[in-house]
Amino acid sequence: MQKIYFDNAATTxxxxxxxxxxxxxxxxxxGNPSSSHGFGRKAKAELETARKKIASYFNCSASEVVFTAGGSEADNMVLYNAVKELGVKRIISSPLEHHAVLHTIEALGKEFDIEIIYLSVNPQGEIDHGELENLLNSGDTKTLVSLMLVNNELGNILDASRVSEICKKTNTLFHSDTVQGIGHVPIDLKGIPIDFIAASAxxxxxxxxVGFAIINKEYKFEPMLHGGEQEMGLRAxxxxxxxxxxxSKALSLALDHFEEDRLYISDLKQYFIEALRNNIPGIEFNGLSENPDRSAxxxxxxxxxxxxxxxLFNLDLKGIAASGGSACQSGSSKGSHVLGAILSEEDAKLTSVRFSFSKxxxxxxVDQVIEALVSLT
Structure with a gap:
């Protein structure tokens, strides 16, 4: 049986x-890159070459790139330091964030008694920029805004330029979980200033x-892991x-071939959309995922x-991998918190599936998946 993997938003x-x-x-x-002998120096050179290359892609300083075990650790590093070291007393986010952010800010709210505010979202999963601006213009509480660049379930792309502009005008810190965006949305940290981002290879x-955080060098962080001076003292x-x-190699391939891959995968996605419409009457698309200009x-x-x-179970029996929500919640009986936040009670009862593609x-x-879906629906 041929296996078809349409769950690339979960992992590639x-x-x-x-x-x-x-x-x-x-x-x-x-060699150990902390060792002083030749083996260690060679490993250290390759490590720092990777750091510099990553920095060049995002238009930031190499000293701002900190390697982590993945996106969740990078998000935790940023959010905890924002509260403990930078004096943040209020975090503004959205109910559609990845649990690496939602669960972390919930824990911070309990531990440090900081204010947590979730922005309103419309049925397409868009935040209200006016609400964000009004919140940031009210009072002088030290605030961090945490909004993901690309929603991992809907594919919605944040208007990061607008959010960054609002944050800069109000002297507000801006963190973005860019895990789902890297390799799929251009990121220039000089063109669109974001103070902190997270990535996962x-x-x-x-x-x-493995992943990394990019931390604006204006801000001083302390390590969450202690025991050594690796990563400029930020991660033992x-x-x-x-x-x-x-x-580093994967990022180079993704960004050096970005336009070629974008055109190919966009065409595949559009082909799938048209095939779904032609074969399954009444099909709908959640969020902005159907919109080629506003979704990944x-x-x-x-x-x-x-x-x-x-x-999903029956698709799996046919060798087809897809997702009913975030794969990070696999094994959980809970439905998608993202779809629960944007769909009506009636629409939420209908079956939704996330299909995600790669090069x-x-x-x-696509033809084989459509054939399977027609037989199952």
């Missing part, structure tokens, strides 16, 4: 070029268990160098015209 398969780069590093460059064909522990090499080109959130019990998918796979 490793690019073969990334595997080769990591294997070469593990074989030939296994496995979202752009790199290895799992021997760096995961072979994975960092894989991250790799995510499509589909709402079927009725409730279809065990649809390794094909139109033939």
């Amino acid at each position: 398969p490793l690019d073969p070029n990334v595997i080769r780069a990591m294997a070469e590093h593990m074989t030939d460059n296994f 496995h979202k752009f064909h790199g290895p799992k268990g 522990g021997t760096e995961n160098t072979h994975s960092i090499v894989g991250l 080109f790799h995510i499509l959130n589909v709402r079927f015209p009725r409730e279809i019990p065990m649809l 390794f998918n094909t139109r033939k796979e």
Whole structure:
């Protein structure tokens, strides 16, 4: 049975070029980058080369790039330091954020008694910029705004330029979980100033268990992990160098071939949309995922015209991988908090599925998935 992987927003398969780069590093460059001998210096050089390359892609300083175990750690590092070290007393976010942000700010609210405000969202999953501006213009409470660049379930793209402008006018810190956006939305931190961002390599064909935070050098952070002076004193522990090499290679491939991949995957997504409309009457699309200008080109959130019990299970039996929400909640009986926040009670009862694509998918796979969906719906 042929396997079809349409769940790339959950994780992506490793690019073969990334595997080769990591294997070469593990074989030939296994030294500890904190060691002073030749083996260590060689590993350290490769580590810092990766850091500089990442910085060049985002138009920031290499000293602002801190390697982590992934996006969740990067988000936690930023949010905890904002409260503990930068004096933030209020966090403004949205109910559609990834749980790496939502659960963290909930914990911070309990531990430090800070104010948490969630912006209103409309049925398409858009925030109210006027509400944000009014909140930031009220009072002089030290505030951080945390809004994700690309929603991992809907694909909605944040108007980061507008949010950044509002934050700068009101001297407000701006953090964005860019985990789902990197490799799918251009990010220039000089063009659109964002104080703190988070990344995870496995979202752009790199290895799992490695990512980074970019932290504006104007702000002083303290480590959450203690025991060594690695990562400019911000994260103790021997760096995961072979994975960092894989991250750097994957990011280079994603951004160097960005336009080529964007056109290919966008065409695939549009082909899927048209096929769904032609074959399943009453199909709808959640959020802005159908809109090519306002959603990421790799995510499509589909709402079927009725409730279809065990649809994902039956797709899996046919060798097709997709998601009913965030894969980070797999095994949970809870429905999608994102869809719950934007859909009516009636629409929320209907079956919704997130399909997400990569450069390794094909139109033939789309045809096979459509055939399977028609047979199951």
